[in-house]
Amino acid sequence: MITDIKGWSKNRSKLSLLYRNRIDKIFNSLDKDIDTKFTYLSSKEDKLLFKKIRSISNQFKNKKRIFLIGIGGSSLGAKTILDVDYNDKITFLENIDPAYIRKKLLSVSDKSIGFIIISKSGETLEILSIISIIEKHFFNNIQLSSNSIVITDNKNSTLSRLARNRKIPIVYSDSNIGGRYSCFSMLGLLPLHIAGLDSQKIKNLANRHFRDYLNKNKKTSKKNISSLVNFVSNRKISGHVFLCYIESFQTLMLWYRQLWAESIGKKGKGIHLMPAIGSVDQHSQLQMWIDGKKDLIFTVVVPKKRSRNFKIIDKSNILPPYLNNKSIGEIINKMSHATILELKKLKIPVRIIYIEDDTFKSAVQLMTNLMMEVSILGLALNINPFDQPAVEKAKKSTKKLLANNV
DSSP: OEEEOGGGHHHHTTOOHHHHHHHHHHHHHHHHHHHHHSGGGOOTTHHHHHHHHHHHHGGGTTOSEEEEEOOGGGTHHHHHHHHHTTOOSEEEEOOOOHHHHHHHHHTOOOSOEEEEEEOSSSOOHHHHHHHHHIIIIISTTOOHHHHEEEEEOSSOOHHHHHHHHHTOOEEEOOTTSOGGGOTTSHHHHHHHHHTTOOHHHHHHHHHHHHHHHHTTTHHHHHHHHHHHHHHHHOTTOOEEEEEESOGGGHHHHHHHHHHHHHHHOOTTOOOEEEEEETTGGGGTTHHHHHHSOSOEEEEEEEESSOSSOOBOOOTTSOSOTTTTTOBHHHHHHHHHHHHHHHHHHTTOOEEEEEESOSSHHHHHHHHHHHHHHHHHHHHHTTSOTTOOHHHHHHHHHHHHHHHTTO
């Protein structure tokens, strides 16, 4: 993965000595005690983890339809990689909009179904609601014990009690790893394995890229963090546009949006992460980016090659000559370069990330880099990147309103 951060470099030079020293100190401390500080990097229990994953996956071998009931960090990590791989073996139930649930479940005619039910807290209202709806409205007398698995933290939660009551097997997730950072733990790897991907290879790949971020790519990593600290601290900057020229990376952008928002948006700090897809958003947002208020920074993700490609061959000579004999991948990449060029002309800060291709292996590398970057950025800003206290406030308010019938 090649990162061109020339468009961010001017801002880096303005970084205060305090932040420079803090960033250096963070990187030096990670050399010694990384597993403790960033728990999602731990690989000590990997052998036991893969043994469990293989054993549990056997339960779903003969299922023709598999649903994953989860929301946010419980589903987005696995969904990201499956979407990039165009793997539709798992159907995700992630919201409690009634029409959405009806559409997802009414299409199921086969009785050979399985459910992966995930909630780290075990108290997620949406997950508990969906389980009840499945039992009462769609699959009468369904025996969840024989076709389901619950993944949750090891505590006496509502979901744990419900699972025990229905005799659903429980797999305990690592309570030290937050949901949005859990894509390469049991939470994310089990669904991938059930869907037919090699979870061990994916975890090994992630581990390698985590190490590369701190070692082989350390110099570039520091430069990126330094630039981001300046941008996030600058009150004139309000948003970070994450523009990706790969259609299958749309869920990755949603995963990154959660990672960024819940990790950085604290103590009055942070800027909004704004996902955008190329080339579609050139027809909907480019006008604002180029001719609107100049308060945004950009990260543009472009693949160097495409795994699936088609060439335009026009023997009728009707199409413009510049399209003839061009591949679709070449056209969309040229569109990305044109957008970058126009943004740079206006001195808008642009970082370009060139990934090898559009496969899930490149997605894993990008995800590991973003996880590390956001974690270290949070520490550099002197905030905790691993909690989300404001989210808990909204959850409490929701329960209070429901309890009081307000």
